[in-house]
Amino acid sequence: MLLVYSLFLPLFAQPTWALIEGIYCGLENCYDVLGVTRDATPREITKAYRKLAREYHPDSNKDDPTAHDKFITIATAYETLKDEETRTEYNSMLDNPDQIYRHYYRYYRRKAPNVDVRLVLVVTISVISAIQYYACWYRYHEAISYLVTVAKYRNMAIEIAQDRGLFDTGKNKVKGNRGVKEEMKSFKEQVIRDIVAENMDIQGGYSKPDIYCILWVQLFTWPYQRVLDLKWLTLYFVNHTIFKKPLGREQKLYKIRKNLKLSESQFNYLEPHQINEYLDLKLWEKDSFDDYKREKEEEQKLLMANNAKLKKYKRWLKNHGTGRMTFED
Known part of the structure; x- marks a missing residue:
């Protein structure tokens, strides 16, 4: 019989490690604080609270230095158990002691001010x-x-x-x-x-x-702009991909911008003579753009080869290396 009792006792007794310090009644069980069971009705909880509040009220126990802390604990227990939602969350904490972070979240979410998102x-x-x-x-x-x-x-x-x-x-x-x-x-x-x-x-x-650069205006005009973009891309696909019509200036600039990998705002900030130069070079065509890109890379290599600082760094890298320490450093 003793063996059976020891096996079933954990199912009915509330383990102390199910209580979390800092939330609700801390390491004390709110039901035990009020002297009621988990099946107690709201009326029984209120009755128990009023009895204990009169007994441990600081004004009635001026000589007892622990009366104030006891009264605070009793009031906290009552605030926890009188509300149905809070009581449900507290019972969930007692039944699921391993979900510590979830209990913390529920507790402080309820404590936080109720502000409309x-x-x-x-x-x-x-x-x-x-x-x-x-x-x-x-x-x-x-x-x-x-x-x-x-x-x-x-x-x-x-x-x-x-x-x-x-x-x-x-x-x-x-x-x-x-x-x-x-x-x-x-x-x-x-x-x-x-x-x-x-x-x-x-x-x-x-x-x-520009007022159109403000976030509020961008949010309001975003659906309209997306509809315009979809319409433009649809016409572009139908006219120039399916029916193979020649590109107009706007379509050429669009392909040039995509080849250069520039955003619309970056492309709009280019000088007019630079845009005309891109048009003269026919950069909307893949072959022309590849030739242009190759020429720019060769110019960049030549510029770097004639750079005095870069030559000095290469000489240092050759003589000393990156993984060598000398007194010259």
């Missing part, structure tokens, strides 16, 4: 879009500020301003007033800056901000 996405995308636009404006103004200091562009801007009569104001005739002179100087600088910004076509990372 959609709101988080909207705020995140809005912040990213605002940072994008601000960064674009900042880089653009930095580029304009630099171009204003370049003598070539500054002199051209001054000539345009003089031709338009933008410097002709009544304040030019005022003499001896330092404040007016400073104001006039600032006004002229602003005119020069505006003319430079108006006439300069800045490409690349310092180009003028």
